[in-house]
Amino acid sequence: MTGVRSTCPYCGVGCGVIATPDGKGSVQIKGDPDHPANRGRLCVKGAALGETLSTGGRLLSPTIRGQEATWNSALDEVAARFSQTIAAHGPDSVALYVSGQLLTEDYYVANKLMKGFIGSANIDTNSRLCMASSVAGHRRAFGSDTVPGQYEDLELADLVVLVGSNLAWCHPVLHQRLMAAKAARPALKIVVIDPRRTATCEGADLHLALAPGADAHLFNLLLCHLADQGQMSADFLAHVSGLEATLAAARSATAAETGLAAADLAAFLALWAGTERVVTVYSQGVNQSDSGTDKVNAILNCHLATGRIGRSGMGPFSVTGQPNAMGGREVGGLANMLACHLDLENPIHRDAVQSFWSSPTMADKPGLKAVDMFRAVEDGRIKALWILHTNPAVTMPDADRVARAIAGCDFVVVSDIWPTTDTARLAHVLLPTAGWGEKDGTVTNSERMISRQRAFAAPPGQARADWWQLAQVAQRMGFAGFDWDGPSALFDEYAALSGVAGGLGSDFDISVLVGADYATLAPTMWPQARKRGGRFFGDGRFHTPDGRARMVPVTARLPEVTPAAQPFRLNTGRVRDQWHTMTRTGTVPRLSQHLGEPYLEVHPTDAARLGLAPASLAEVSNDLGRSVLRVMISDRVQPGHPFAPMHWTGETAPTGRIDALVPGRTDPVSGQPASKSAAVAIRPFAARWYGFALSRKDLRPTCDYWAKGPVAGGVQLELAGQEEPEDWAAWGATLFGLPAPSAMVSDPAQGLHRMAFVEQGRLIAALFISRTPVLLSRAHLASALGGTDTAVLAGRPAADRPDPGPTVCACLNVGLNTILRAMSSDGLMTVDAIGAAIGAGTNCGSCRPELAALVARHSHREAAE
Structure with a gap:
C-alpha cells in the first residue's frame, strides 16, 4: 500500500504525517513535507505513532454491564435510557462530555444531537480544561473566538514572547520552526515568561521568572508603559473602544507584584514597546487559572493598543493543547457556544441553526460547563451521561470526587478504544471506537488549518466511528436528519451551515468547500469566503455589534495565599x-x-x-x-x-x-x-523499602507505591512500601505469580534482596529491593528481559558494556552517560557537534534544549575549574 496522508493525533500544531503500512502489520510514519504546519518535521511522539498501533488490549465489542453485547442491543440500551431519562426528568437531566480527540464530524453530530434535538446545551468538552479562557478572552475583545494569526508569524516576527508556554515540550514542532527561524535570523529575539525555567528557556534571549499568577500584572504594566512612552497607535485605536477605563484599571499594577528584577522588567518593557513585529504566544500557564480570561485580555489589550495584530509577524497567538480543540470550537463544542461560531444566546442565531437542522427544539441557554457538569452528576441532576474519548476520572480537577460522581450516576456510557481506563471501568455501557489510523474526518489546528485524518487500517473487532455511534442513537431516539452515509456527507452539511453563519456575520465560513473532493482535500486555512486563508483584524474590522474591538479593563490579582497547613x-x-x-x-x-x-x-x-x-x-x-x-x-x-x-x-x-x-x-x-x-x-513518604521489578507479563502490585512503564517484551515497575514482608522470596513469587526465584542474593542486615526468575533459560522476571532508592542500570536490565543473559543480579552491565544512563534522546535511544562521555572525551561543546558524533538531537529535535543545557552546565564547570 502506498503512503496515506493524515494528521498527527497529539497536540494542536496539527502536523501532517504520511503513514505507509508494510502489509505485515507494521506502519512506517514520517512527516509530510508538503503539510504547511510541519513541513516534514515530527516530534518524538509523532515519530513513534507507528509503535502505538497494536490492537492488543483494545475494546473489540460493545459491553453492557460487563457482558459482551451486540451493537443493536447496546445502541438500543443507550437510546432507551436517554429517552426515558428525558421523559421523566427533562432534557437537562442528560449530558455529553466529549473531547478534542474527536474529529470535527464527530463533534458536529454530538452538538447537533444535544443542542438541536434533545434540546439541552449540557455538552461540554475536555477542551474546557485547556483553552476556554482564550475563547472567552477572544469573544470579549473581538466579538468572536478568532485566532488572528498564523504559524508563519512566529518566523516573521522580530520578537516572540512565550507566556506560560513550554513550547519545546508541549508543541515541539512549532518550537523547532521558531528555533530554525532564529538560527537563520539571529536578530529575532525570544522572551520566555514562566515561573519555571523550562526547556523552552534554553533558546531564549530573556527568561522572566515571573511570580506565579502575575501574568496580568506584567501586561498591565506593559500597557501603562506603552501609554507613557507614546507607543500606542492612534490610527488603530480608532477601531477600538474601552481604552481609558482599561488604562485606569492597569494603573493599579505594581512592579513588585511581578517578582521580577527591575532590570529584567525594564528590558522586557523596552523590547516589547520598541519592536513593531511582535507575536505573543500564550498557552496553559495563562489559561489554566481562576483569572485566566483576564490574563488573556491583558495580553490582547497591549496588541490592540498598538495595532500589532492581524498583520505579518505580529499578534496574540493562543496555541491549543489538543489536535482538534479548534475544530471543537468551530462546531460549538463548548456548553455556551453554538455551531460555526454563532451565539447560543442570540435568538436570531438559534433560529437560523434550528431552521437549517429542521430540529424540533433548540437549547436556549448555556449548558453546564465541565466542573459544574460533574457536580450535577454527583448530586443527581444529571442522571445519564455519555463520555466520548476522554478520561475525566483522571484529568478533571478534584479527580477523586469526579470518579465517585461517575460511579454513582444512574447510567454512564463510555466510547473509547480501551476498556481499562479509569473512566471506562465506571461505565454501564462501553462502546468500541475506531482509533487514529482507522477513521476518516477532519481536524483544525491552532492556526485555523483544516486537515484530513485518513484511515489506513480497518478498525479491529466491531469498533466503529464516533459519529456513527451518535447518529445511530439519535435515530433510535426518533430523530430525523442523522442518516449520513459517511463523513464526507457530514462535512458538506457542516460546511453548508457555516455559509448560513457567514450570512449572519460569523467569521467562520467554509461554505466554498461544499462539494469539494473530500478524499483529496488538501490542508486548508479558513476563512474561505473572502480569500484563501489569511489573518484577521489587521484591517480594524471586528465581529462586535459596532465593528470595533473592545479593550477590557483588567484588575490584576495574585492567587490566594496558601494556608499554613498547605504552604x-x-x-x-x-x-x-x-x-x-x-x-x-x-x-x-x-x-x-x-x-x-x-x-x-x-x-x-x-x-x-x-x-x-x-x-x-x-x-x-x-x-x-x-x-x-x-x-x-x-x-x-x-x-x-x-x-x-x-x-x-x-x-x-x-x-x-x-x-x-x-x-x-x-x-x-x-x-x-x-x-x-x-x-x-x-x-x-516514610518508605521502609524501595524496589525495581521487571516482568514479561503485566502486573498490578498491591504495595503502597508503584509506577509502571513499558519495556521491550514486558513492563518495568518502581515500587516502595512502608512495611517489609517477612519472606521476600515469597513476596516476589506472589508479585509475579511464579514459583520460587531461580536465583537470589540477600543481605537482610542491609535490607538488600535481588532475585531472578528464569524459565527455559530465559529471564522472565527480576526484583531488586533496597532500603534506599534502588541504584541500577535500568536500561541494561530492561534489555536483558526475555533474553538468555540471566546474570542480571549485579544490576549493571559488564565493564565492556558501558551504561548509557537515563534516556535523553528518545528517537535514537541516546542516554545521558553516553552524552557526558562524548563531551568529556571528545570535547563536544555544541549541540550540533554532539549530534554529528552520536546522533542525539538529529531526528525530531525535541531533546535539543536539554542537550543545550548539558553543554552550558559542562562549559560552566570547565570554566570554574
Whole structure:
C-alpha cells in the first residue's frame, strides 16, 4: 500500500504525517513535507505513532454491564435510557462530555444531537480544561473566538514572547520552526515568561521568572508603559473602544507584584514597546487559572493598543493543547457556544441553526460547563451521561470526587478504544471506537488549518466511528436528519451551515468547500469566503455589534495565599514524551525512558527544609486527596512552587494521579479550572523499602507505591512500601505469580534482596529491593528481559558494556552517560557537534534544549575549574 496522508493525533500544531503500512502489520510514519504546519518535521511522539498501533488490549465489542453485547442491543440500551431519562426528568437531566480527540464530524453530530434535538446545551468538552479562557478572552475583545494569526508569524516576527508556554515540550514542532527561524535570523529575539525555567528557556534571549499568577500584572504594566512612552497607535485605536477605563484599571499594577528584577522588567518593557513585529504566544500557564480570561485580555489589550495584530509577524497567538480543540470550537463544542461560531444566546442565531437542522427544539441557554457538569452528576441532576474519548476520572480537577460522581450516576456510557481506563471501568455501557489510523474526518489546528485524518487500517473487532455511534442513537431516539452515509456527507452539511453563519456575520465560513473532493482535500486555512486563508483584524474590522474591538479593563490579582497547613503552591503540566493519560504513548517503551515515573520537582531549599533526598518519595496532600511522587530536586522551580506532571493514572501509578489534588476552582467568565495552582502540604513518604521489578507479563502490585512503564517484551515497575514482608522470596513469587526465584542474593542486615526468575533459560522476571532508592542500570536490565543473559543480579552491565544512563534522546535511544562521555572525551561543546558524533538531537529535535543545557552546565564547570 502506498503512503496515506493524515494528521498527527497529539497536540494542536496539527502536523501532517504520511503513514505507509508494510502489509505485515507494521506502519512506517514520517512527516509530510508538503503539510504547511510541519513541513516534514515530527516530534518524538509523532515519530513513534507507528509503535502505538497494536490492537492488543483494545475494546473489540460493545459491553453492557460487563457482558459482551451486540451493537443493536447496546445502541438500543443507550437510546432507551436517554429517552426515558428525558421523559421523566427533562432534557437537562442528560449530558455529553466529549473531547478534542474527536474529529470535527464527530463533534458536529454530538452538538447537533444535544443542542438541536434533545434540546439541552449540557455538552461540554475536555477542551474546557485547556483553552476556554482564550475563547472567552477572544469573544470579549473581538466579538468572536478568532485566532488572528498564523504559524508563519512566529518566523516573521522580530520578537516572540512565550507566556506560560513550554513550547519545546508541549508543541515541539512549532518550537523547532521558531528555533530554525532564529538560527537563520539571529536578530529575532525570544522572551520566555514562566515561573519555571523550562526547556523552552534554553533558546531564549530573556527568561522572566515571573511570580506565579502575575501574568496580568506584567501586561498591565506593559500597557501603562506603552501609554507613557507614546507607543500606542492612534490610527488603530480608532477601531477600538474601552481604552481609558482599561488604562485606569492597569494603573493599579505594581512592579513588585511581578517578582521580577527591575532590570529584567525594564528590558522586557523596552523590547516589547520598541519592536513593531511582535507575536505573543500564550498557552496553559495563562489559561489554566481562576483569572485566566483576564490574563488573556491583558495580553490582547497591549496588541490592540498598538495595532500589532492581524498583520505579518505580529499578534496574540493562543496555541491549543489538543489536535482538534479548534475544530471543537468551530462546531460549538463548548456548553455556551453554538455551531460555526454563532451565539447560543442570540435568538436570531438559534433560529437560523434550528431552521437549517429542521430540529424540533433548540437549547436556549448555556449548558453546564465541565466542573459544574460533574457536580450535577454527583448530586443527581444529571442522571445519564455519555463520555466520548476522554478520561475525566483522571484529568478533571478534584479527580477523586469526579470518579465517585461517575460511579454513582444512574447510567454512564463510555466510547473509547480501551476498556481499562479509569473512566471506562465506571461505565454501564462501553462502546468500541475506531482509533487514529482507522477513521476518516477532519481536524483544525491552532492556526485555523483544516486537515484530513485518513484511515489506513480497518478498525479491529466491531469498533466503529464516533459519529456513527451518535447518529445511530439519535435515530433510535426518533430523530430525523442523522442518516449520513459517511463523513464526507457530514462535512458538506457542516460546511453548508457555516455559509448560513457567514450570512449572519460569523467569521467562520467554509461554505466554498461544499462539494469539494473530500478524499483529496488538501490542508486548508479558513476563512474561505473572502480569500484563501489569511489573518484577521489587521484591517480594524471586528465581529462586535459596532465593528470595533473592545479593550477590557483588567484588575490584576495574585492567587490566594496558601494556608499554613498547605504552604506550597503546586504547579502541574506535561512531560516531553507523553500525551494526556498515556493510553497511546504509554505503550511505547522508548517514550517512557525519558521521564517514566510521576515526580515532584522541588527547589533545593524546600527539599532541605522538608528532609527530601533525591530520588526518595514525597507525599503531597491537601483536603481533596493525596499523591506519592518521586522527588526531583531542581532550581528550575521557585521555592514554594513545586511542579508535578499530570499523565499518570490508576492504571500506571495509582498514587500519581495529580489532578486528585487540584481544586475545582474555576475562572468566573470561562469556567476553566485553575489546574496549575493547588495548595498542598509536602512531607517525606516514610518508605521502609524501595524496589525495581521487571516482568514479561503485566502486573498490578498491591504495595503502597508503584509506577509502571513499558519495556521491550514486558513492563518495568518502581515500587516502595512502608512495611517489609517477612519472606521476600515469597513476596516476589506472589508479585509475579511464579514459583520460587531461580536465583537470589540477600543481605537482610542491609535490607538488600535481588532475585531472578528464569524459565527455559530465559529471564522472565527480576526484583531488586533496597532500603534506599534502588541504584541500577535500568536500561541494561530492561534489555536483558526475555533474553538468555540471566546474570542480571549485579544490576549493571559488564565493564565492556558501558551504561548509557537515563534516556535523553528518545528517537535514537541516546542516554545521558553516553552524552557526558562524548563531551568529556571528545570535547563536544555544541549541540550540533554532539549530534554529528552520536546522533542525539538529529531526528525530531525535541531533546535539543536539554542537550543545550548539558553543554552550558559542562562549559560552566570547565570554566570554574
